[in-house]
Amino acid sequence: MLSRFVNYFTEIVSSKSFIRSTNNKIRIAIICLITFLIPFDLYYIGIYNYGLEYCLWRLPLIAFLASHFYYNFYLFIKSVKDNDLKTWIDRLEAFDESKNDKMLHEKDIEIKSDNVRMRKNDQINTDKYGNFCEHCLIERVVRSHHCYICNVCVLRKDHHCFFLGGCVGISNQRYFFLTCFWLSILVGYGLSFYVELFFKKYEPFKDLTWLYFISPFQASLYCYFYYEKTIFEHVLLYIFYIHVYGFLLGGVFCLYNLFLIISGKTQYDDTLVKRYKYDLKPDGNTINERLQFIFGKYWYLNILIPNYWQSNVINRNMIKNILYPSSREN
Structure with a gap:
């Protein structure tokens, strides 16, 4: 019974329609995630913690980075x-x-x-x-x-x-490179707000080593057992790690693709x-x-x-x- 279920599950997972559907869902999820993070970072991390005047002159830069990312993303899909x-x-x-x-x-x-x-x-x-x-x-x-x-x-x-x-x-290799390029800059710019906020407002992060910054689960457990943190602050920690991995993935793909282009x-x-x-x-x-x-x-x-x-x-x-x-x- 178990082997029959495993074979059935394997057949579904390996089917072309399932892979195409999953791929489309991943793409939609990434678009929705970034679309959510941009206003969240702008309001909570920026305006709520630093004030409107602090973020006002940064709005054109954020709009420039976001528009270039979405535009190149669209051109990449369109030119497949x-x-x-x-x-x-x-x-x-x-x-x-x-x-x-x-x-x-x-x-x-x-x-x-x-x-x-x-x-x-x-x-x-x-x-x-x-x-x-x-x-x-x-x-x-x-x-x-x-x-x-x-x-x-x-x-x-x-x-x-x-x-x-x-x-x-x-x-569309040009659009892949440019999408990764603008993604890394956009997420990296948002990440700078998080780093400044965490080390300024949240004491636990001052004691974390580099190992915790590449392992969100360890960092979350550390803050949970040694410091009293709210659920929202734990969620904020994981959003911070989404920025970290988004910056690293975008940067790595961008640099490696640039190496291939130059080669x-x-x-x-x-x-x-x-x-x-x-x-x-x-x-x-x-x-x-x-x-x-x-x-x-x-x-x-x-x-x-x-x-x-x-x-x-x-x-x-x-x-x-x-x-x-x-x-x-x-």
């Missing part, structure tokens, strides 16, 4: 489907077939998918492609993966982010090189080319406002590296 392999193959191969030497973003490409793909397939070895995707009805290239949660073949897939609820690929590769590229012996080169010869490849021509302006109108800057060498990487075993 833009990672579609079929669309990108049509665009890249049509550009590669043309005699135009300009970058991809400077040329309007007339898509002739069937003819272009047939000509290109005659010129390359079939082992440069992956297996056939029965869901998207397309021959996958080596640097693409079908995501059963997003239900699309993602070109140059880095990973599927369960927190944001979508795949990080060639079209001109994805997480899965190391697997292709080590396990499958593909000779993958960085996408772009210089750091500037790699930044333009992800963020667009004026990549530095994304800090002020997301340049969603600026598409990826791609040259022919990048196309060959993305679509037709050579194998060391050939």
